[in-house]
Amino acid sequence: MVEVQSHQSTTVELFLLVALLLPLLSFFISFSISEKYSWVVPFITTLLLLTSVVSSVYVFFSVWKHEPVVVQLHWFTIGNFKFNVGILVNNLSAIMLIVVTGISFLVHLYSSGYMAADTSIRRYFAMLGFFTFSMLGIVVADNLLLIFIFWELVGFSSYMLIGHWKEKIEASAAASKAFLINRIGDAGFLIGLMIVWANQSSFNLIELTNTTEILSWQTSASLCIFCGVIGKSAQFPLLNWLPDAMEGPTPVSALIHAATMVAAGVFLLARIHFMFTPPALDVVIIVGGITAFMGALGALVQHDIKKILAYSTTSQLGLMVMAVGVGAPEAAILHLFTHAFFKAGLFLAAGSIIHSLHQAQHKTHDHFDVQDVRNLGGLRKKLPFTFIIFILCGSALAGLPFFTGFLSKDAILTAIQQWIGSEFSWKWFMLAIAFIVSFITVLYTLRMIWSVFMGEEKRTSTLPIAEPPLVMRIPLAILGFASLWFVVCSNPFDYSGWLYSGLHAGKYFHSSFMPIVSAVWVVLALVVGYILRKKSIQSSLLLHNFYLDRIYNALMVKPTLHLTSFTNYLDKKWIDGFIHSTVYTQVILAHFTNWFDRVIIDGSVDGVAGLAKGVGSVTRSFQNGKIQLYLFWAIFSIIIFLIWLII
Amino acid sequence: MTLLNFIFYFLEAVAAVSAISMIFIRNVFYGALLVVTCLLALAGIYVLAFAEFIAVTQILIYAGGILVVIIFGIMLTSKISGKPLVVQHSNVIAGVLAGVTFLGLLIYFIAAQKFNPFSTTKFAPEKSIQNFGTGLMSDFILPFEIAGIVLLVALIGAAVMASSIKSKNN
Amino acid sequence: MQQYLISLLIFTPLVAALIGIFIPAKSIPYFKALTLLVNILQLLFLILIFSHYESNGTIQLVEKQSWITINMGELGTLKAEYFVGLDGLNLPLVALSVVVLLITTLSSWTINKNVKGYFLLLLLLNASIIGSFTALDFLLFYLFFEFMLLPMFFLIAIWGGARKEYASIKFFLYTLVGSIFILIAMIGLYLSVNDPSTPGQLVHSFNMLNMAESSNFISNTILDPQHSWKIGPFPARYWAFLLLFFGFAIKLPMVPLHTWLPDAHVEAPTPISVILAALLLKIGGYGLLRIAYPIFPDAAMHFSWFVGLMGVISIIYGGLNALACKDLKRLIAYSSISHMGFVLLGIASLTTEGIAGSVYQMVSHGIISAMLFLIAGVLYDRTHDRTIGNYSGLSTKMQSYTAVVVVAFFASMGLPGFSGFIAEILIFLGAFKSNSVNGLLHESLAIFATVGLVLSAAYYLWTLQRMFFGPFHLKGGIIESSIVDLNKREYLMLVPLAIAALFFGIFPQPLMDIIDPFAKQFSEFVLNSGKSLTLNP
């Protein structure tokens, strides 16, 4: 084993540990505070997270464009192999550190208003803390095993948070579904780990990077690990858990299912990009493309505001994965960064609509589904602040110029355009898909905002709707602000700002052609969207996400259940039966069960005659009390013996 | 064919015929008489096989003793049960099969076996009885004594078994 | 005292049982106190053992007394010894036994039927379990192994549930057939092995360590590795290995020899289920590692693919069956089958990782399954109903219980942070690596085994969803007032186990320190002697 020395001072490590462990502390504190004082929990946890943000900002500035932080601790030893745990914070991790702690802090802040009335608030904040900790674990971990560990823990906290409202059947079902589908992906990840271990006997990322030549096992290993990404980032074909996961509290959706956890897949791809061989990357881009396209189409037809956002997330994640697939992980991370903010902002804004409407409903005892956009409309007057945030973040999502989304999307499109090469091949489809997806993105964003805020008020007209409290508005304001272009780059038409250049190591492509095309394309989409704003698309196929759920049900769940009932039958009838029937067991067991029955049913001997089969009864049937028959059998067997003897 | 030969085969025939007819008769009493016939014929054969003492014992004990006791028993039981002395047959096929197989086996292998004399000395019939006497008192004294105990035990046993009938009846 | 620690561990419960005979049956508290005292004493001894134990791959704290010596004339001398000792394989299991038995005693507090008999049998079981884990003489091992059956049989048959007769007989039948297999192999071995400590003299000994040395086999005997007899398609050594393997696989239990387990578990009282799952099943794995593999390394290598395949089948089959279960305890029982399949897979790989993972899995499953069965017992104590479908939304009424259930279920699923994860990942790594290191198992076995992970998630989550989440309501005539949260005693049983599972999941090194020397030595030994035996037949 190569002992890797730390290149950074211990202060950074200390701050890093603070940033990492404070969320865990928050988890423990939330659980240990007694129920009576549960109202302090939001304060404490938010404060802890704030400290964590500050520490990670410090770490960020110490690491950014400097030497990475490397810490390694010995975990356990097997035979000749040491398993270490360690931290590797480079630029990529540093930026993720900021994103995760920052958004987590904002969500904590927001939740202290949003979840104020919830009874199990301790568990909520505890799991938020735990989630943040495990997410940070993925970000800073220096080896694949550790990443896998936190990967699973993230899934667990996601399970707990989706199912936070345990009484809701849909919530717990969605939680189970999310965990299960993730587990399928994780099984692939695990196989990838096995392949890596069998070939390298190491999981350390630095050591793995050192193997320069491309080896055959890397294709299969990287594809297996990509399975994990497919599960976690809701890529095709494991994308159907994400819409269901919207059953969880909205801040959770913002944090986990928009900004951070689902993005962990993209992060992982960027982190182990060196392992991917060209064939593997082709698979990655195709999967990403399909996902982006399916997600966008799905978002177009949904009625539930959170589901629209969920499909949109899937679609955007697909774009990011495409970016990685074309060999531009920095573009993917740029988009991840911008997407984290504007999508979190959208979710939280949607959450504040839901919150306000719920409050209002609570007062008037009027009940309708507040998440269904068909019930909403014209809310711009009653919720002007939220409206502004929606416009800001929505524009970023749609990729309008002067917003972050435009820049990051531009980076991805440029990367794809560079990748397709000059000759026409299937790769061109990918570029087309990217463009189509960005077009549809504009359409559904416009449609969503229009149906919620513009036009006439529908069922909300009578409700006394008020803006959400300040603790919820502050995070919204911050996130809305973060959707503006200068957060990533000073030039609104050049994506290669501080962030991109910080991440980017290789050649830098920039064409002035792409921003123009993209801007024109978006404007065109806006126009089309405005024309079609009143039209709604009725497509059951899209609404149900290409019937993916049903297909899985028919192809996997049902056969599995049939298989289980078959194995159960096998177990009861066949294996038991087989074993019983071998040699003498059947006789004995039948006899014993029969014997118990007889004793219980007060000993009738009738059953014996029916069961008088098998060896026992055969040997016994000679014993009928007739001495001459005894004699005959004895002599008969003597004769048999004699004949056998002589022959 | 000498006279001795004729007598020998005649006796063999008598023994065989009376034994075979045992299978067919149904009256126990006749059965007992047939056995007596057979045993007497055998006694004759013993004489021809230079075993005069055995022949005499055979006549005295078997024909005279055992069979009389048995006939006595037949009389006694038929009196108690009041049923006729006719015997039913059962398991005829099984029994005949077993018997015939056995017979076949024995006869086949007896015919195949070559018996060699173990010593060349001739029988000295005149000394036979004397040899018997000294033998019983020297070489065979232990069996002789044990036979006595067997007789004693059988006597007591038979008495107990039979006396228990009386004690029950009383 | 140091040299008698193991004997103290074994004989304390026996002495206590002997004392217990003379306590009148009415003084119930004394029996509980007596058993508890024994457990605490054993814990003390265990601590002393750890203080004397040095992790260096040798067998330590050995006690060796001559026990049975019969001179058999020309046949030589039959020699069985009282030979016990601890190494990296059995020390963790003994420690697990002591702890689990302590918790079992706590969990037996509610037994109120024939208390005297129950606790005396428990003490006997205690002694025989620890005895079989520490014995290094085959006859001594077999004695304890067989002796375990009787208390177990009675404990199920008297204190069990509705179909206790059926279950106990089935349990007895299966395990007895298994032990007959072992007996046959044992007799064959003792006839074929000579004790090298007395050169020039023919001494048949039951010493397992002697049996593992191929040079100790008497030439031309049936199990002689140089000229092994051929019976049917295989040499006799292969048959003997198969006998041992199936004997222990029944105990493990391996699909398709597992059907006694669900019945026994469902009908057994909670503490007995705990012992059954946490300790008795381990004896199957322990026997394979201690007896079958070292003694017949050639056969072990030959049948490795089979063992691994059966392991994978157990993993998947157990998982599928668990998914179909309607009874909570049955579900946990099938999950045990599935998890013990990992042990088989790890053993079959014969890599250091796989072996260490298997031992780790045995300890980990001991902790977690104990917890699971206690959990099932908690519910059963309250409602006397284990049907999953009769409950819904329990989390609203029993919050702490639900928390513990979630912890236990996820621990059993192999969530990182719990001991099961470390064990399973090591087994996976070992099994996958096996092909490239020693060429015994194909990679696809490890890949198929991952299905088990998905299945375990499926059945546990589904159970959580059905029983604990959703709106609260009960079916099947369960009285609502009976649903109350955990009490102090139950906390005392469950929390230490949860902490143990967490501790060994986060800090595996203390346990791995003990296991690792054994695992390394073991895999090297089996591979080397197995290869040398197969190369010169």
Added chain:
Amino acid sequence: MEVLSDKLELIRMSVSFFIPELILSIGIILIILIGLLKKESSTLISLCSLIIVSLSFWFGIIQTSLHGAPVNLFLGMIRVDGFSTYLKFLMDAGTLLTVLMTWRRQNEQQHLSEYYVMILAVLLGSHLLVMSKNLIMVFLSLELISISSYILTGFSFSRKGSEGGLKYFLFGSIASAIMLYGFSLLYGLTGSLDFSSFIHITTIGNSPLFLIGGFMALVGFFYKIAAAPLHPWSPDVYEAAPMPVVAFFSVIPKLAGIGILTKFILTLSVMSQPDFSWQIILCAVAMLSLTVGNFSALWQKNVKRLMAYSSIAQSGFLLVGVAALLPQGIHYMLFYATVYMLMNFLVFIYLQQFESRGMHEISSFSGVGRTNPLPFIFMLIGFLSLIGLPPTAGFTGKLLIFSSLWESLQQSGHAILLYLFIFGLLNAVVSLFYYLRIPYYAFIKSGESNLKTNIITFENFLGLSLVVGVLYLFFN
């Protein structure tokens, strides 16, 4: 007449080796006399029998310690050697236990003096049988055993008793007639009655008629030890006979039979041609006995019948020891016979105790074990030993027997030995199911039983000593 006087001198010298048998013979007559003179004094009769058996036992031991080397007695009629002396020792011990068992119910027993006469006669016959060297002696002592046994069976003086006695008689006398025919063939083929040194056997050893004769002779021994297929009498007889007699039958004649069988088979197999092995016959019979005994026992409801089948199966195990045809195998067979004697009596002592409370069926034991734990714990130990589970001597015994079988397998390589090996072990499992039924009923089944026994009883005392024996032999 020089020769004759030498012979008489030899006979006179033989008597000193013959003291136990003389004591028994005199004892028989003595008891007849006491029975005639003092009919009412049952205690005196029992005491007398006890003293007689003890004396025989005592002199047997003295004899063993005095004379190590084998001696031919009575001009080659019988032979005293270590093997027969040990068996005699076992049979004496068994008879002592029988007498003690009878003591507990002597007031219920009619014709007590005749009863003891028969017991002593069986014992005498058994002594002679294991010492026999001559076919005449074999036949006579076997008949002595048989005739006394027929009568003993009838000693319950019930309808069942007479029926059992008659069936036993018919079966027994036919078996001995077949044996006798076999003897006559052997005599004709070898020209000698001394079976331990058949003179001309080497030339004729493989002729079919010799095999037929040999097997027909074996039939008588198989009948005596109740080995299948000559077993059907035993369940009926056991059910009919009084309990002490059953215990007695299941041990003493069986040991005598196995003793003479061993001697006989050793001669046969030493003398016959190498291409035929009597081992195969023994193996087949052992397998058959194990199967018949164990499987039929599964169905029994009556404890005596159950024990009858158990004893059939146990004969199978004893035969396994003989079938090895090795000196060690015989040795272990003797060890197992010792254990068998102990464990069998251990069980029977308690069966008699409970039979006297009217418990004939297994189901009548329901729940009794809970109120009377001690007897049933002892009984359980006895059953465990019969099954062959550790830590009882039954385990050691079976282990040793199967070891010798294994050794024989390795020497001769007959496949049938391997089958017997596996078969025997599997049968041990089967036996578990019926042996444990009585303890199962006693401990687990609930039943209303008000039966109470004292802890300090004669049975428990006797039982304890047997338990100690059974456990001691395991940990020897």
Added chain:
Amino acid sequence: MFPLQHFLYLSALLFSIGLIIIITKRNAIMILLGIELMLNASNLNLVAFNQLNPSTLDGQFFSLFVIIVAVCEAAVGLSLVLRVYHEHKTSIPDELNNLKD
């Protein structure tokens, strides 16, 4: 001296007839007679074989003891038959079936 085989054929015949009788005849006394036939068959063998070895009288002695034992057997057997008659009122062994499985 007559051919030895001729004695043996007769004895085999007697023995087999004895076997047939004990299996087929439904009467205890008849079975007793069958047994006597079988014993006599053996006796005939013994006496006949004695001719092969005339220097000793072993065979004849044996047959003498056989006859003595036969007496004992007959006595005991008859007493048992009589008792069964008194208690069961039958002489047919097949009708005695109190003792069976």
